[in-house]
Amino acid sequence: MSLLFKNLRIHQVFGANTDVGKTLLTSALVRASATNGNSVFYLKPVSTGPMEDADDEYVKRFAGPHKSNIVTDCLFRFGEPVSPELAARLALNEGKQVTIPTDSSFVTTVATHIRKRATQSPQYSHMYVETAGGVHSPTLSGTTQLDSYRPLFLPTVLIGDSKLGGISATISSYESLILRGYIVDAILLFRDEYYRNWEYLEKYFAERGVHVSSLNPPPPKDSDYEKNLRITEDYYQHLVPSSKEGTIFDVITHLDKCHTRRLEELDSMPRRTLDTIWWPFVQHGHVKEQDITVIDSASSDVFTVYNRGLSSSNTSLLEPQFDGSASWWTQALGHAHPSLTIAAARAAGRYGHVIFPQATHLPALKLAERLVKDGPGKGWASRAFFSDDGSTAMEVAIKMALRAFAVREDGGLAPEQEREKRRNLGILGLKGSYHGDTIGAMDACEEGVYTCEWHEGKGYWLDPPTVSVRNGKTIISLPPAIASETSDGVADIDSGSLGSTYDVSQRLNTPLATVYRKYLEQTLEKIQNGNGRTLGALVLEPIVMGAGGMIFVDPLFQRVLIDVVRGSSSGIGEWSGLPVVFDEVFVGLYRLGLQSTIPLLGVNPDISVNAKILTGGLVPMAITMASKSIFDAFFSDKKVDALLHGHSYTAYPIGCEIANETLEIIDKMSTSKEWSDAKSKWVSAPSSSADNSNAIWSFWDPSFVESVSKLDVVGEVMAMGTVFCVKLRDESAGYQSHSAERLLQSIKDTVGSDNPSPAPGGAPFGINFRTLGNIAYFMLSLNTSPEVIRSVEKRIWTTLTTQSK
Template identity: 65%
Template structure:
């Protein structure tokens, strides 16, 4: 986890290369701190080479050997003077080489112990080994391995030949991973004079540069060498306590103070300036309720707690604490926050393209993404075209335009005019939600999300739902469908989602009859004219995490398509009955453990929309896929027949490149066995990966959760967990779930210490939908994090029960 203490100023020291004077300059910093009577702590996480040459010994001797204010420590020591990953491999303790998580936890624990020991303002320096990308013990490069700690950084520049390039490259590597570089230190080499170039370079970027005289060439006589080095350090940190490294100390202390002051001021400034979405500002009690996110990494936010009255403000209490991102940041996260591969992909495309015009043009990231989505991804077997837009809501606007035009083109009337086309509507399900733009709103019934301009254009059926009620997997029928039998047992989760085997059941016949009657009624008496079927397959997210019976959605599609005179979708004649739109913005690309929902339902759409996971939570992008028959409705010799819809950032190269990188990572997980354990726990390992259902949440947890008195029902698929608190009928207006889970936000000291980055207890950030509580994982959330979150949820609900 990130660490920030009021009375412990910590900086991590990275080198632009090996042999750049990192230890010498760090020693001078430690010595300057000690001479200012500031307790100072030096940590060398990994040391390689003979003990007599160890950096921590050098620091302890030259910083101020007699001072009780200097503390030097090393966590992992290896004899071979080679790269840490190789030294670990060559040692006879290879079996004890820690993982990246254990390594970072050890560093974080040392920082915590240090903070607990201090009684007044202190300094701490964590010196890395070699260059920025030198490997750690596991082989992961340092810049990535240390990232969970997110410590403010000192970069020691390279004064040698080629040092300008290596220094700038190191700096950019740090920036790409979000590091805060507070200071650049380097030697004044009289021949190469890199400092003359690097000083203005970094100054223009707001980074302070201090250059120091270089040390002498090492002397052969040990006694003479020690005396000469002591004399050298006296010049860098003189007795007058001014100049040299004392300027560096003042600057670093100022950076530390300004960072805390900035974080202290953020809540009130936000409260005075920002208008949040989906938030009633009148219910915000005070600025202390604001979640100040200082950084994020993997599944966790690093939040500032210094403005919260409930948190003791003491020297040994970190002002930053980890918080599990329980909503996957509004369902966007797929592989965790700040994934370095995605940051590099974004930089790669930004550096090559920035943004470029797309109409009548193309570029590699967009073409690659379009081809993989159409031919290998969710469009495989039915789609022929990919249309790019900005986000899920605009992607749905595009889908609606496609479907309505296709319908109007195939169903002309003798007096075709604009009025008839404007009166076309859609068929959907109650509880659906397709975004907040006006057109997407109009594709939903009146509800809490709609605005004054809302003009719902369509008809919405009340869907049957699947849920786990006290250990039983049941389908709950709405009153409009059945008055006597309201619940039907469907066996296991696997049986509930085995659509093919349920097609000839009595429930399927009931669904066919219900849908046929509804369509007949609409044809005779309903205005507007229904022109498309729009569905959120399997789960309707914002409407309350409604797990729709997949059999009902399959029957609905079949009956709708059979109602037309044209041939079924996928054949030469294209779509039949009504164009079918799948809104897979939320559920697609493995959110539910499936790449796409079509194979499970046994039918493909004519149009589908994809976003959120598409770019791994890094930036917005949406793609609307369409069949060839839909595309042909717009294809003619007249420009007025074209799809006259677009966005300034259509096919944004940065978004497309990030999407391609995300899909590569996700597909590797899907096909590489990473999820096999979770699939096996849900008895899904023997089935087709395209149709079998399973969850990253454990079956035992779901069983315990479902049987709690306070929980009315629970459901899970893939990364998604949702449960209803009580039988509350207020829906979205209810605060029951929010209130019930409030204590989850606070860290629990007894939880497993290794489950969060840095090994610290963490709170859980969550969002609710009225009386529905939901939680979401990434596709690579470690099992120990899942288990810890599960135990926290159960403990919180048990407390309410007791």
């Protein structure tokens, strides 16, 4: 988590390279800050080399006449004068009792120390955190400093390189910092009169609005120790004069202004937001300034949010909030993942954006081949169509499906009859469906809170049976129309376990499957005879209908429905009955622990849509995949028969490159120990089934899920993959209910925990979550650590049990 204090201005000092004068200039900053009467804290997190050469000792040695105002610290110290990662390994090889911290524990140690010093700063103070070597020098774990320190998100001073090659090194280091989101407040370097790098760099960075200051270089080091001390002290007296004038004091003033400006900007953001922004899914009449979440930065699974209500000047104004909705279901690898950022830069630098019709580029081609041949389209898909987001991709899917149906069904109709018949085509779907906010996608759902004045529901929507865990038992809930067809008329069926419930192939010959089939055949016959519309496609959100209220549909019902509309065709090759569309925008690409819902249902679609996780949450992009028979419906020698649909940013190279990188990372994670361990818990859980262990599992602990289902305040729960949802008992259930938001409001508060915090830095945390009426859902990234998940589970449990008392 980032740290920001009213009375403690902190800057992290990075170097463009080794031996660029980083410690020397940091010492000058420390000395100048102390001369101004400030308390000054200097921290060297990792030091390597002999104690007499240690940077914290150097700062102390040349602290100047106000050294009593200066406190220096070092957290990890190693004797060998090499990179921190190598120094730690050498110490281990020598048999020394050394514990090499993980990145998380390392950042926690640094953050804890900073907070400790902040409590000792009742009045305005300065702090400098000096890194080791260059920006990419490794920390103790081997992770580069840029990535290791990133969760702290401290404003930065970059020490440029004044020597030969220093222009390139300085610019490259700056760009590396920017790629990872760092705020670079100033660049400092020596005025080398031979290479004169400062002249070029001052001009270069001035055009980019970055402050650059050049300072006189130190005198050559004298071999006589005592003489060298005197020469160096004399140098500092000229660099940091008692008159408090000169370049170094200008830098101090600039850094103070940057700190003040950041505080003022954060403080003003709520009011400015209310004046200019129209949010989605928010009733502005209910929102006050204090209700607005000001996100200063994000890292991994955590937002860093501004707490403007803090009165203490030595408590961080920035607090961590766990991103409990995975930022509307988009996050796959956490925020600001460096590999995705670099992938974006790679494509931006090579292509920017390029027109796509009748053209190709490598990122798009690789992504299409990966999805169609090796991904969710393997074995059935022929083509991949690129679009902007899930909603537009679903409109493409609907257009594909209806055209394919129309081409097959029109036969020898006259053109006017053909047009009229096509206008009357409708969609078959499920109640609770949601396929996006564009008008066409809305029309493929029944009327509800999301639809608009132009809405015209073009189709028929079946009331589906659902799956949930209630009081520790897996229950299939049948709607009245289906329950009445069963032998005993019971609406709630104990299905034994989640594992057996999702073992669709084993359930196809059960009495319930027979009931479903009979009900669907009779219902579809009535629809076709009296609906007034010809059904032209079946459109489903497989397994879970997200925006409709995290509705877990009985997978057997969806499988039987597909079989019925196809006439029990396998769906391989030529489609029969109705084209089948899978909206996997939410559920696809391992959101539910599976690459696709296709293997679970045991049947292929004719068209499917992927988005959300596709690009790791970094940029919007979606893919609609289609079988050859669907593609062939548009194939002819007439332009008018083509799929005349497209977007300016079709096959956006940056999105394609990020998607390729995301899928590569996810493929590796899917075989990781963390995933294997999570799966094994569900195999052995009472609610699971060993026969179906690879089909249904979750990152959430099964014992946690079962325990929550037994709380008095809870009606039912479900967990699958990254998703955990809780349906609270509420007589006014539905989207317009406020019960979930009201009962769980305190979970947003920043409180401590006995478990590891999801915030790097170990700080107390809150949880940012979303509700759907009386449904609260929580979502993880695919790489959220088990320790963080347990911590989040504890917060949820504590909040719900408090409400149950």
